[in-house]
Amino acid sequence: MKTIAISIGDLNGIGLEIALDSHEEVQKLCNPIYCISETMLTWGCALLGKEVPKDFNIQACGKDFEIQPGVVSKESGAYSFESFKQALLLVQNKQAQALVTLPIHKEAWAKAGIAFKGHTDALEELIQSKAIMMLGCDKLFTILFTHHIPLKEVSLHVKKKALKKFFLKLYNLLNIDNIAVLGLNPHAGDNGVIGDEDKKIAKAIKKANKVLQKDVFKGPLVPDTAFCKQNTQNFTYFVCMYHDQGLIPLKTLYFEESINVSLNDKVIRTSVDHGTAFDIAYKSKQPTNVSYLNAIKEAIRLSESH
Amino acid sequence: MKTIAISIGDLNGIGLEIALDSHEEVQKLCNPIYCISETMLTWGCALLGKEVPKDFNIQACGKDFEIQPGVVSKESGAYSFESFKQALLLVQNKQAQALVTLPIHKEAWAKAGIAFKGHTDALEELIQSKAIMMLGCDKLFTILFTHHIPLKEVSLHVKKKALKKFFLKLYNLLNIDNIAVLGLNPHAGDNGVIGDEDKKIAKAIKKANKVLQKDVFKGPLVPDTAFCKQNTQNFTYFVCMYHDQGLIPLKTLYFEESINVSLNDKVIRTSVDHGTAFDIAYKSKQPTNVSYLNAIKEAIRLSESH
Numbered sequence: 386m387k388t389i390a391i392s393i394g395d396l397n398g399i400g401l402e403i404a405l406d407s408h409e410e411v412q413k414l415c416n417p418i419y420c421i422s423e424t425m426l427t428w429g430c431a432l433l434g435k436e437v438p439k440d441f442n443i444q445a446c447g448k449d450f451e452i453q454p455g456v457v458s459k460e461s462g463a464y465s466f467e468s469f470k471q472a473l474l475l476v477q478n479k480q481a482q483a484l485v486t487l488p489i490h491k492e493a494w495a496k497a498g499i500a501f502k503g504h505t506d507a508l509e510e511l512i513q514s515k516a517i518m519m520l521g522c523d524k525l526f527t528i529l530f531t532h533h534i535p536l537k538e539v540s541l542h543v544k545k546k547a548l549k550k551f552f553l554k555l556y557n558l559l560n561i562d563n564i565a566v567l568g569l570n571p572h573a574g575d576n577g578v579i580g581d582e583d584k585k586i587a588k589a590i591k592k593a594n595k596v597l598q599k600d601v602f603k604g605p606l607v608p609d610t611a612f613c614k615q616n617t618q619n620f621t622y623f624v625c626m627y628h629d630q631g632l633i634p635l636k637t638l639y640f641e642e643s644i645n646v647s648l649n650d651k652v653i654r655t656s657v658d659h660g661t662a663f664d665i666a667y668k669s670k671q672p673t674n675v676s677y678l679n680a681i682k683e684a685i686r687l688s689e690s691h
Numbered sequence: 692m693k694t695i696a697i698s699i700g701d702l703n704g705i706g707l708e709i710a711l712d713s714h715e716e717v718q719k720l721c722n723p724i725y726c727i728s729e730t731m732l733t734w735g736c737a738l739l740g741k742e743v744p745k746d747f748n749i750q751a752c753g754k755d756f757e758i759q760p761g762v763v764s765k766e767s768g769a770y771s772f773e774s775f776k777q778a779l780l781l782v783q784n785k786q787a788q789a790l791v792t793l794p795i796h797k798e799a800w801a802k803a804g805i806a807f808k809g810h811t812d813a814l815e816e817l818i819q820s821k822a823i824m825m826l827g828c829d830k831l832f833t834i835l836f837t838h839h840i841p842l843k844e845v846s847l848h849v850k851k852k853a854l855k856k857f858f859l860k861l862y863n864l865l866n867i868d869n870i871a872v873l874g875l876n877p878h879a880g881d882n883g884v885i886g887d888e889d890k891k892i893a894k895a896i897k898k899a900n901k902v903l904q905k906d907v908f909k910g911p912l913v914p915d916t917a918f919c920k921q922n923t924q925n926f927t928y929f930v931c932m933y934h935d936q937g938l939i940p941l942k943t944l945y946f947e948e949s950i951n952v953s954l955n956d957k958v959i960r961t962s963v964d965h966g967t968a969f970d971i972a973y974k975s976k977q978p979t980n981v982s983y984l985n986a987i988k989e990a991i992r993l994s995e996s997h
Binding site for chain 1: 888914
């Protein structure tokens with residue numbers, strides 16, 4: 386059974402509640418190690434009106450502080466970062482095979498003076514390896530060629546060489562033989578009538594497949610019909626050229642189930658694809674754990690295939 | 692009961708079959724006038740192995756030619772354009788209240804020397820009125836602020852004044868009091884961190900609502916969660932900044948049901964949102980008529996509300 390290191394996220398949010406509620410099920414799938422101190426766990430459980438599970442394997446981290454449900458705080462921000470670093474360390478030291486992160490609050494990190502925007506860029510910096518963002522669930526994964534940049538800049542990145550490199554790296558990390566690639570423009574450019582980027586995508590696909598000596602990458606697909614049944618029956622993995630091209634259909638179809646995967650060559654890391662939900666934290670609102678369970682399952686699957 | 696003029700589309704495609712198959716149902720909703728000559732109707736029915744319905748009200752148009760199932764032809768292109776013009780004329784002469792178009796083939800129009808790319812721009816030119824493109828079904832309508840332009844050019848159009856003008860025109864044509872507006876960038880710009888266009892959209896919304904003296908337009912919505920349940924429960928109409936922002940979620944959710952509406956101040960025109968399907972024309976494949984029936988219903992609804 387794989388050992389999974391779990392960073393507990395912002396303790397003023399819903400992360401701990403999800404971890405506790407899911408523990409029984411998670412334990413059947415893997416050996417979880419939760420990065421949280423005994424004091425914080427005991428206190429969190431008290432606030433939630435829950436018993437501390439006897440077999441809740443923890444790893445101390447960070448400086449204890451007073452949990453304030455739903456509050457953006459420097460202390461909570463600092464703690465969630467320490468929990469993340471501790472979980473990462475467990476993986477780097479081979480005490481765990483993968484890392485699953487519960488949601489942090491970006492503003493709390495900023496308040497704590499942490500220079501990273503979130504888990505994704507912190508991970509890249511800490512392990513010195515650029516990751517590919519993949520979001521989805523077992524029915525549909527979208528892989529983002531570009532992500533948090535203004536829409537008007539997307540086209541500047543859609544270049545043949547960069548795409549080919551991205552395709553080959555992705556194939557190496559995913560090890561999947563059938564990956565769809567979307568075009569950029571309406572109707573995938575209508576044969577060059579609407580923008581010229583789709584032709585570059587087509588050429589990059591051809592070049593990458595030639596290197597791989599098999600037709601792994603298919604496309605460019607016309608974006609607006611890419612996620613119709615006909616295609617989702619044939620593909621699970623879709624390379625999207627920009628953030629909303631991938632995330633609009635994903636969240637439209639599978640909002641609650643989705644997870645976030647940082648594909649890189651060093652550390653397997655998956656994450657829930659939702660936030661700290663401060664508005665419902667510690668209010669007995671039973672936050673959904675579907676995304677969390679999917680993140681655990683995908684972390685196990687990826688660590689088994691590597 | 693409203694009278695609806697129906698242009699028959701490319702007779703080498705599936706249009707006639709859909710019209711014949713749906714006639715009984717359509718007749719319960721309105722008085723349809725089909726723009727097709729008796730010869731062409733008789734011949735098409737023979738090819739389809741169907742009887743000519745006795746109460747099939749037709750209006751002659753164009754030059755008869757030999758139907759060749761699935762073939763892009765000059766004659767068929769010319770005929771579908773004549774059928775379209777005839778149907779439009781019926782509306783302009785007040786013999787019909789709205790126009791519903793069956794699919795034409797763009798290449799066939801080009802072969803016939805017709806200078807328009809399709810119905811939408813032909814209509815704009817013939818009635819001298821710019822239309823707003825709206826696509827969808829009764830569960831979800833997406834309204835396109837920009838459409839068939841390269842993605843990299845979208846940002847150039849997202850200007851405060853142009854948006855405000857668009858919003859006011861749209862409100863006039865739709866007469867709906869609750870319309871969602873999407874942002875442009877990932878996370879609707881994350882407070883200006885990712886591009887500055889979302890702030891312009893916010894200002895335009897404010898200005899338009901001020902003119903209308905009510906909060907008709909809501910947003911800008913974060914694009915990737917715009918079509919989640921929480922929003923689709925609150926909104927049916929969504930203004931999208933670019934083609935795929937609207938059409939990806941629409942086709943992902945309601946591919947077969949969708950229709951195309953040309954919102955303008957002169958002629959009510961709706962259309963099926965699929966093509967001529969040459970591959971299954973005259974092959975007893977029973978093409979779906981859901982989009983066609985929805986186009987008829989929306990044409991009736993719009994003509995009743997104007």
